[in-house]
C-alpha cells in the first residue's frame with residue numbers, strides 16, 4: 001500500500017533529509033535550503049565526522065544517523081537528497097520512493113545499467129517526484145542552446161564535441177582523508193553495501209571514485225554531465241553505438257579506472273534532429289587551467305560553443321565557389337563549366353558592408369544566475385505541484401546508460417549498442 005500522494009501547498013514547508021553529507025551532499029543541502037520554504041530535518045552519513053559537522057552547521061536539533069532507513073521511516077520528511085557514492089544510488093532511491101519520499105538523486109542515476117529500469121519502475125509505481133542532480137540541464141545556457149539549435153541557427157547539426165578536462169589533484173579525485181577515520185567512526189559495512197567485502201581501508205571510502213566497486217569512473221562521473229547537457233540541447237533520446245578508449249596515464253595511485261578517456265557515439269536521426277556524431281573527452285592531466293568544460297555544436301551553417309556560463313554562436317556563411325581544380329580542365333570545358341555554374345550561383349560582388357560581417361554573437365545568463373540553485377528550485381517546485389521534473393528517472397537513465405556503456409567499451413575493448421527505446425545496453 002503506497003502512502004497517499006499529497007500536494008504540498010505553496011506556503012507549506014518542505015522538510016528534507018540529506019543522505020551522504022560529503023562534498024556534494026553538503027553543497028546540495030545548502031542549495032536546497034536557499035529555496036524558500038525548505039528546511040533540513042535529518043542527515044544520514046556513515047562517517048561520524050560528517051554528522052558532527054552537520055550539527056555544527058545547522059544545530060543539534062537535526063536528527064542524525066548512520067542508517068538511511070531511520071531517515072526514511074520518519075513521517076516528518078517529505079523529500080531526500082541522495083549524495084552517497086554511486087553504488088548506493090539506486091537502492092536508496094527505490095527505498096525512499098517506496099517509503100513515500102520525493103527524491104533528488106545525484107548523478108549518475110545508477111551504478112550499473114541493470115539497475116536503471118527498477119528506478120524508473122519505482123518512479124512510475126509510487127508517483128513520487130524523482131530528479132537526477134545533473135544541474136546543467138536546468139542551465140539557461142543549455143535552454144538557449146536548445147532554442148538556437150531548434151530554430152536552425154547553425155543549420156543542420158552534423159557533429160558535437162564535448163570535453164571536461166582537469167588539471168588538479170582534487171579534480172582527479174585525490175580527496176582528503178580525515179585523520180580520525182577509524183572502524184569506530186566509520187560504518188564500514190554500510191559503506192560497502194552490496195560491493196565485494198573488504199577490510200577497513202579509508203582510502204576506498206574517501207576516494208571511492210577511483211574504484212569501480214563504488215564509482216563509475218570518468219564516464220559515470222563526467223561524461224554523464226556532457227550527455228545530459230547534449231540531450232537537453234538536442235532533445236535527443238540518446239545514441240545507438242558507443243566506442244571508447246583511453247588509459248591510466250598519470251594518476252597511478254592504485255585506482256582501477258582510467259584518467260584519460262575518449263568516446264565516440266553515433267546519434268541516429270530522431271524527429272527533432274538529424275543523425276550526428278558525438279566525441280567526448282576527459283583528461284585529468286590536461287596541462288591547462290584547473291578545469292575546462294565545453295561543447296562545440298557544428299552545423300551546416302554555423303558553430304555554437306557553450307561553456308558553463310556563456311554561449312557563442314558563429315555563423316559560417318556558405319561559400320559556393322567552383323573550386324581550384326577547374327584550371328586543370330581543357331579551356332573549352334572550363335568555359336562551359338563556368339557558364340553553367342554561374343547560371344546556378346551568380347557571383348556576388350563584394351561590398352563595403354561585407355568586409356566584416358557580424359559573424360558571432362554571445363549570450364550569457366544574468367549576473368548571479370546559478371544553474372545548481374535553479375536545479376534545486378525546479379525540484380521543490382515539482383514537490384509542490386506534483387508535476388514531474390524535466391530530469392526525471394527516464395531522462396537520467398538515458399544519460400547514465402550510454403555513459404556506463406562507455407566504460408564497458410573501454411574495459412572490454414568492444415563497440416557497445418544502446419537501445420534507446422527499450423533502454424537496454426549490450
Ligand SMILES: NC(=O)c1ccc[n+]([C@@H]2O[C@H](COP(=O)([O-])OP(=O)(O)OC[C@H]3O[C@@H](n4cnc5c(N)ncnc54)[C@H](O)[C@@H]3O)[C@@H](O)[C@H]2O)c1
Nearest residue numbers: 020021022023024025045046047083084106107133190191
Ligand atoms: N552534480 C554534480 O556536479 C556533482 C558533483 C560532485 C559529486 N556529485 C555526485 O554526488 C555523489 C557524492 O559525491 P561526493 O563528491 O559528495 O562524495 P563524498 O565522498 O564527498 O561524499 C559521499 C558521502 O556519502 C557518505 N556515504 C557513503 N556510503 C553511505 C551510505 N551507505 N549511507 C550514507 N552515507 C554514505 C560518505 O561518508 C560521504 O560523506 C556522487 O554520486 C557524485 O557523482 C555530483
